Amino acid sequence: MTTWQGALIQKYPTLFVRPFRGVAFAPGYPRCAPGWQHVVTRLVERVAAAANDGSVYFTQMVCEHGVLRTHWSSRSEIPQQLALKIEEAIGLAEARSASACIDCGAEGRLFATDFVLAPLCRLHQRGTPVPIVAGRDVYLRRGVVRQRPVLVCSRYDWESDAFLDLPTSADSRPKRLSDDCEL
Ligand SMILES: [Zn+2]
Numbered sequence: 001m002t003t004w005q006g007a008l009i010q011k012y013p014t015l016f017v018r019p020f021r022g023v024a025f026a027p028g029y030p031r032c033a034p035g036w037q038h039v040v041t042r043l044v045e046r047v048a049a050a051a052n053d054g055s056v057y058f059t060q061m062v063c064e065h066g067v068l069r070t071h072w073s074s075r076s077e078i079p080q081q082l083a084l085k086i087e088e089a090i091g092l093a094e095a096r097s098a099s100a101c102i103d104c105g106a107e108g109r110l111f112a113t114d115f116v117l118a119p120l121c122r123l124h125q126r127g128t129p130v131p132i133v134a135g136r137d138v139y140l141r142r143g144v145v146r147q148r149p150v151l152v153c154s155r156y157d158w159e160s161d162a163f164l165d166l167p168t169s170a171d172s173r174p175k176r177l178s179d180d181c182e183l
Contacts, residue, residue, distance in 0.1 A: 005030045014054040028058025033102035046089035066117035068097035095156035
């Protein structure tokens, strides 16, 4: 029986498959619970939309301390804009996974269960809820403003599955960590 991960890899082989001693191997095989299938699929679709020409591939996709961690590489040099698009897709997946129940994918919160951190929804909650800290849904992202690399401070919005830029200071200077973010 093909797993959902296997089906996804077969659908987007250039993003996953590398030859290893003559056999097909996917270093970025998504190693995470079924509840994150949608998060992973959305991530792969977003990256495929940006680069499905074999230029990039995933090298690791794992659940780490309750968050989906994704690493990738490129087979050749790629434009910065493309790299930023891929990082954006990965950032969105990480942000969503932090609140997506590992059992069903519904919105939940972080729990410690048998010494393992994982987000769980009301229906599947178990273990001890991890206290919520202010700014947990605030993310720093790399961006480009006026052709200069900057750090953009954003909040993840569950409903729209998108980053919303936080209100800027009065002037219109490119946002930087020291300007807008209090983390
Ligand atoms: Zn659930």
